[in-house]
Amino acid sequence: MKTTLRLCAFAVIFLSSHLLAQTDTVAIRYSKNITVAGLSKNLHVLASDEYEGRETGKKGQKMAAEYIAAQFKSAGIPPYKDNTFYQEFPLNLILPTPAEISVNGKQYKANTDYYSFPGQSEQKLEINEIQFLGYGIDDETYNDYKEIEVKDKVVMILAGEPFSNDSVSIITGKKKVSLWSTYSRIKTEKAKEKGVKTLLVVVDNIVEDLEDNKHRLESSSMKLDLKKTEMPVVYISKQMANEILKKQTVEKLKAKISESLKPVTAKAKADIIISIKNNIEKISSENVLGYVEGSDLKEELIVLTAHYDHLGIEGKIVYNGADDDGSGTVAIIELAQVYAKAKKEGLGPRRSMLFMTVAGEEKGLLGSSYYVEHPEFPLKNTVCDLNIDMIGRLDEKHLNNPNYVYLIGSDKLSSQLHNISESANKMYTKELELDYTYNDEKDKNRFYYRSDHYNFVKKGIPVIFYFNGVHADYHKETDEVEKINFEKMEKITRLVFFTAWEIANRNERIVVDSNKK
Ligand SMILES: [Zn+2]
Known part of the structure; x- marks a missing residue:
């Protein structure tokens, strides 16, 4: 019919x-x-x-x-x-509970010196070596990951993207920034994909960043399952990064990249303890x-x-x-x-x-x-x-x-x-x-x-x-x-x-x- x-x-x-x-x-x-x-x-x-x-x-x-x-x-x-x-x-429902972090025995202050978003997997990490990986970018024109094996390493990257000394982005070839600057999630996803153990992101202006992310930092997050341990991501101030990097300093490394227009990597030794607890x-x-x-x-x-x-x-x-x-x-x-x-x-x-x-x-x-x-x-x-x-x-x-x-x-x-x-x-x-x-x-x-x-x-x-x-x-x-x-x-x-x-x-x-x- x-x-x-x-x-x-x-x-x-x-x-x-x-x-x-x-x-x-x-x-x-x-x-x-x-x-x-x-x-x-x-x-x-x-x-x-x-x-x-x-x-x-x-x-x-x-x-x-x-x-x-x-x-x-x-x-x-x-x-x-x-x-x-x-x-x-x-x-x-994972209530916002800041991670605790110390570097070389000095306790840093959550949501002042560093921040991390709620909902990261509960874990305690004792770290003694970090891999500095430039801007953590993997692009056709510019690739920080190219020469370095990062699997299971604690990696430190800079927020944003590299600029030449005359303020042109190495990625876009223009003054305009790329998604690597505006969409931070690409960097964390890339690091996860490469098997990075812990990601430290050095932010330019932590005060501004804290203000911009206020809502997310104060919100609870949700998970179906707590069994899987995921890569923690911590955003840190330049001062904190310099304590870890010692003589090399963020400023010097940045300048080196801007001059050479090429990725720069470095290793640093420091005693870092990161403790993440969940309140559920x-x-x-x-x-x-x-x-x-x-x-x-x-x-x-x-x-x-x-x-x-x-x-x-x-x-x-x-x-x-x-x-x-x-x-x-x-x-x-x-x-x-x-x-x-x-x-x-x-x-x-x-x-x-x-x-x-x-x-x-x-x-x-x-x-x-x-x-x-x-x-x-x-x-x-x-x-x-x-x-x-x-x-x-x-x-x-x-x-x-x-x-x-x-x-x-x-x-x-x-x-x-x-x-x-x-x-x-x-x-x-x-x-x-x-x-x-x-x-x-x-x-x-x-x-x-x-x-x-x-x-x-x-x-x-x-x-x-x-x-x-x-x-x-x-x-x-x-x-x-x-x-x-x-x-x-x-x-x-x-x-x-x-x-x-x-x-x-x-x-x-x-x-x-x-x-x-
Ligand atoms: Zn939607």
């Missing part, structure tokens, strides 16, 4: 590539239920001050979970496995799951995700996270409603669909990490994850063209997934520009690794990450619903809809045929 209806409704068109393709009029009809009005209504609720910035484990997040579950319910989606919309998970509270959070069972291929599952948690409140400031990721959350609600409606009307998907809004993303992708370790549906039957994180705003590059979206990951594990996504756009959401800039493995932002889809990638499941790029209000209290471009959101949500529709209804499951980074 369904098949005949669809066959009759097929319209045949030729694409510019001379590929014969058929548009699905049923899909087109349902896509029209994804609307600016629906997206806007839900986002005006979830990104309002009442929801207190939806911080994981807090009241606002619990209220948001209830709201999302209520939307699933009113769309006619039953609780999954007949009992609940929630997948609850336990969390360790047990809390819990929840992912919210809307499961729409498929028909003849119901054992297979398409997952669609977005994180509904955000940064919470800080004093009187509420971080409403309208774009991050209120936008993805309401897109998931809208998609769930449309698929539930199609099912009610006898035109539901052949494969099952899981609409999952996850928590704990801002704390380190925790909700999605918990899900893939405790999947409610077998991962081997999970076909793909389409993850939406920030689709309501424009980045600087696209200020004149709102009709774009960055796609990340689509071709990494499955060329079929990529092709389906491309043709969904060619056939249905034509005016959208699909921008693959951040899909480049050399891109320093590493967005592929930075949202919930990556936990699915780790399990070998193909993904697409839909993203509008960052903007001036990213992670600021100014990420407000008034600034959202709902027309753009509607288009992107429809693209996700058409892509999912094809994956859910085609005869063959998409295959994993590559393993790109």
